[in-house]
Amino acid sequence: MEAQIIKPTIKACLAEVPVKLKEAQQTATAAQACAETGDVTEAPRNIDGH
Secondary structure, three states: OHHHHHHHHHHHHHHHHHHHHHHHHHHHHHHHHHHHOOOOOHHHHHHHOO
16 A cells, blocks of 8 residues: 555656756856856845745
């Protein structure tokens, strides 16, 4: 019975990993672009998601 619950839960969690990694990459790219243009006050905001 537990395996019927645990396996789909683990599968769903693992499926979420690429989604979260893509979001993190987009945030890091935006922050890096801000930093490279000299807008060092905006870069941390992009990292924090604000």
